[in-house]
Amino acid sequence: MLTRVRRSWEMREGAATDEAVYLRRRAFMTGVAAAPLVLSGAGRALLAASPEGVAGELYPAARNPAWTLDRPLTAEGPVTSFNNFYEFGGSKRIAAAAQALKLEPWAVTIDGLVEKPVTLDVEDLIRKMPLEERLYRHRCVEAWAMAVPWTGFPLKALLDFARPLGSAKYLRMETFHDPEVAPGQRSVLGFLFDYPWPYVEGLTMAEAANELAFIGTGLYGKPMPKQNGAPLRLVTPWKYGFKSIKSLVRFSFTEERPKGFWEIVQGSEYGFWANVNPAVPHPRWSQAEEEMLGTGERRPTQLFNGYGEQVAHLYEGLADEPLYM
Ligand SMILES: Nc1nc2c(c(=O)[nH]1)N[C@H]1C(S)=C(S)[C@@H](COP(=O)(O)O)O[C@H]1N2
Ligand SMILES: [Mo]
Numbered sequence: 001m002l003t004r005v006r007r008s009w010e011m012r013e014g015a016a017t018d019e020a021v022y023l024r025r026r027a028f029m030t031g032v033a034a035a036p037l038v039l040s041g042a043g044r045a046l047l048a049a050s051p052e053g054v055a056g057e058l059y060p061a062a063r064n065p066a067w068t069l070d071r072p073l074t075a076e077g078p079v080t081s082f083n084n085f086y087e088f089g090g091s092k093r094i095a096a097a098a099q100a101l102k103l104e105p106w107a108v109t110i111d112g113l114v115e116k117p118v119t120l121d122v123e124d125l126i127r128k129m130p131l132e133e134r135l136y137r138h139r140c141v142e143a144w145a146m147a148v149p150w151t152g153f154p155l156k157a158l159l160d161f162a163r164p165l166g167s168a169k170y171l172r173m174e175t176f177h178d179p180e181v182a183p184g185q186r187s188v189l190g191f192l193f194d195y196p197w198p199y200v201e202g203l204t205m206a207e208a209a210n211e212l213a214f215i216g217t218g219l220y221g222k223p224m225p226k227q228n229g230a231p232l233r234l235v236t237p238w239k240y241g242f243k244s245i246k247s248l249v250r251f252s253f254t255e256e257r258p259k260g261f262w263e264i265v266q267g268s269e270y271g272f273w274a275n276v277n278p279a280v281p282h283p284r285w286s287q288a289e290e291e292m293l294g295t296g297e298r299r300p301t302q303l304f305n306g307y308g309e310q311v312a313h314l315y316e317g318l319a320d321e322p323l324y325m
Contacts, residue, residue: 131151170256201234
């Protein structure tokens with residue numbers, strides 16, 4: 001008898017077997033022939049995917065070896081059970097609540113200053129994009145950090161698909177808005193205080209076209225967990241985590257600089273640029289060091305989160321801008 005205490009993020013031993021048994025039973029009950037006991041490769045891939053994941057058979061995607069890490073990968077458990085996703089509440093333990101998100105159907109709109117606005121289903125969009133896996137660091141302004149394998153596609157591929165006009169200066173991204181699904185979006189304090197839903201973020205066109213800017217569709221070789229921002233979330237590893245907007249429904253090309261969710265809520269603490277810099281403290285968090293999720297290891301923060309080689313040139317001539325808040 002195992003008496004070891006299991007931490008909440010450890011996978012239950014034999015969980016995959018349980019799932020296989022469950023699927024066979026379900027097939028039996030619906031009158032479909034039971035799945036063979038020995039699963040084909042594709043069958044195993046389907047079982048590994050989360051049941052509601054979008055286009056699960058595309059995972060795992062091939063890893064792009066250009067993006068390596070200076071530290072071990074963070075364990076999957078803490079990454080999928082310690083989250084910021086205010087739509088589902090202000091605590092870090094929103095993973096269960098986030099399961100209410102319905103991923104099918106999920107419409108994505110591309111509009112604003114583009115040749116031709118379009119709305120398409122997220123699965124169609126993902127199937128048009130070149131999926132790959134990248135190992136990236138992630139740094140929250142609250143001074144915690146992680147190192148994770150994202151699956152997804154370069155944001156540049158979406159720009160090429162969208163064909164923005166020459167007059168477009170910014171890309172504005174927007175999260176779903178559905179108070180019935182997301183309790184955080186319900187008005188709690190009424191007229192006293194409401195968050196400015198939906199969550200919005202923005203990048204300059206040069207930032208959006210940078211090779212590092214990525215749209216995440218998966219994590220740890222599987223479709224994106226809902227709590228991490230399924231089915232599409234921005235990944236900008238040189239910026240604080242609040243820029244990496246989750247569960248996207250809209251990409252708009254604009255001439256005006258969009259105001260982000262946290263910039264609207266508290267403009268004195270959160271700005272448009274939000275580039276990681278150890279020398280510029282947030283009013284509530286020193287940015288000198290970061291703490292790795294899962295291990296608690298402390299490391300010195302790096303300028304641009306260690307990605308200066310890829311992005312420092314984007315900020316030349318912008319010294320008067322608040323680049324690090
Ligand atoms: N829509 C939406 N996106 C969001 C947030 C949020 O509250 N809502 N939180 C942000 C913050 S502050 C961080 S650090 C990351 C956390 O991503 P993770 O939960 O996958 O680690 O998501 C970002 N994207
Ligand atoms: Mo964050």
